[in-house]
Amino acid sequence: MRYLLRRLLVLLLTGWTALTINFVLPRLMPGNPAEVMLARFQGKLNPTALAALTIEFGLHTHQSLLAQYAAYWGHMLTGDFGLSLTYYPSSVGQMLAQAFPWTLGLVGFSTVLAFAAGTALGVMAAWRRGSRLDGVLMPVSLFLNSMPYFWFALLILYVFAFVLGWFPVSGGMSLTHHVAGWAGWLSLIQHAALPAATITVTAMGGWILTMRNNMVAVLGEDFVKFARAKGLPDRWVEYRYAARNAILPNFTGFAMALGFVVGGALLTEIVFSYPGLGYLLYEAVLNLDYPLMQAIFLFIALAVLIANFLADVAYVLLDPRVRTEGNP
Numbered sequence: 589m590r591y592l593l594r595r596l597l598v599l600l601l602t603g604w605t606a607l608t609i610n611f612v613l614p615r616l617m618p619g620n621p622a623e624v625m626l627a628r629f630q631g632k633l634n635p636t637a638l639a640a641l642t643i644e645f646g647l648h649t650h651q652s653l654l655a656q657y658a659a660y661w662g663h664m665l666t667g668d669f670g671l672s673l674t675y676y677p678s679s680v681g682q683m684l685a686q687a688f689p690w691t692l693g694l695v696g697f698s699t700v701l702a703f704a705a706g707t708a709l710g711v712m713a714a715w716r717r718g719s720r721l722d723g724v725l726m727p728v729s730l731f732l733n734s735m736p737y738f739w740f741a742l743l744i745l746y747v748f749a750f751v752l753g754w755f756p757v758s759g760g761m762s763l764t765h766h767v768a769g770w771a772g773w774l775s776l777i778q779h780a781a782l783p784a785a786t787i788t789v790t791a792m793g794g795w796i797l798t799m800r801n802n803m804v805a806v807l808g809e810d811f812v813k814f815a816r817a818k819g820l821p822d823r824w825v826e827y828r829y830a831a832r833n834a835i836l837p838n839f840t841g842f843a844m845a846l847g848f849v850v851g852g853a854l855l856t857e858i859v860f861s862y863p864g865l866g867y868l869l870y871e872a873v874l875n876l877d878y879p880l881m882q883a884i885f886l887f888i889a890l891a892v893l894i895a896n897f898l899a900d901v902a903y904v905l906l907d908p909r910v911r912t913e914g915n916p
Contacts, residue, residue, distance in 0.1 A: 595900045599893055606889040610882055611660045664886075670879040674871050680883045683868060691864035694780050695853050698787035699845050705788070706795025707838065711831045713796065714803030725796060732793025738855040741786040745859060748782060755782050758861035783860045787853050791845070798841065802834035809833075836903065843899035844892060 663669065669680035706729075713725045749757045756779050806812060807830055815825045857866035865884060872880040 592901065592904060595897055599897045603890060603893055606893070607661075607664060607886065608657075610886045610889070611657060613882075669883040672872075672880045673877040674875040674880060680879050683880060684865070684883060684887070687863060687865045687868045690862065691853075691857075691866065693776075694783055694857075694862065694864060695787060695866075696846075698784045698853075699791065701784075702788045702791035703795055703838075703842050703845070706792040707799045707835060709792075710796045710799025711803055711826065711834070714800045714807065714834075715826050715830070717800075717804060722800075726800075729793040729796035729800075732790055733797060735790060735793075737786055737790035737853075738859055740790055741783070741856050741859040744782055744785060755779075759863070779860075779862070783853070783856050783862050786856050786859075795838070798838055799834065802837055803830055806830050806834040839899045839902055840896070843895040846891075846895045 667681055669684075672678050672680050672683050675683055709725060709729075713722045716722055745757070749755050759779055812825065812829050815829045820829075853864075854866035854869060856862070857864045858870050861867065865887075869881065869884050871877070872884065
């Protein structure tokens with residue numbers, strides 16, 4: 589319990605720091621969103637519209653910094669992130685609500701699949717180290733781990749979309765279909781297949797390597813040798829004793845990966861023009877959409893913090909040594 593309370597305190601303190609930095613950084617940038625919006629129209633708007641845009645975007649620069657900070661917390665707690673410059677007059681919250689399901693379905697599913705498949709293959713490679721399976725998996729996983737994923741995305745896009753024409757080139761689904769029907773679901777799967785394959789294949793190599801290394805180290809521990817000496821079945825020793833303990837260090841990396849799901853796979857979504865949060869962030873950067881960028885960065889920071897806290901909870905449930913830490 590003490591361990592979880594300490595971790596919760598760290599979570600709250602780090603979350604407050606992230607929110608405060610998110611408040612300060614945009615105010616250190618030159619200009620403001622209203623001036624950027626006015627400049628985008630290249631003289632087509634009357635300069636007197638600047639005051640109206642300032643009010644529209646909620647930029648009360650006449651207030652003190654402390655008053656702005658209090659108002660900022662009020663907006664954060666109510667989910668009011670302001671208006672998007674890129675998609676004006678749509679709000680930032682509306683754009684996030686539209687893009688988040690695409691990213692959650694694509695990146696979330698691919699991250700979990702890559703972790704599960706990579707961990708299982710790493711366990712098998714370590715248990716059968718020196719075998720033909722281990723000899724094949726190691727160079728392949730090293731290659732996948734070092735390969736730039738945007739390069740792999742461009743490669744499979746060219747082969748399977750341009751040359752063979754098996755999959756769509758871009759987008760999230762065909763505009764002629766509705767999600768409620770079977771044709772709509774098939775369109776969703778076809779559009780997500782190549783981006784999902786990119787994320788899964790390139791991420792799986794790292795999970796194979798880390799799990800194999802952890803597993804090899806655990807196999808040399810005394811409790812594993814004792815389990816073998818008792819005559820327990822190999823499969824029982826492999827999964828119940830070795831793999832269960834070897835997977836614990838991977839939880840931190842997996843929690844980080846789940847946290848970054850909120851930010852989307854930026855380059856993958858750009859290559860495939862997939863309408864997720866990564867592509868939305870790219871559009872926000874191109875158009876200097878500070879409110880949208882601010883909201884996405886905030887979501888990424890909070891998601892990583894929460895995912896790390898959940899990993900700490902999982903540690904407590906899986907590792908008895910953490911539960912007894914600090915106890916006499």
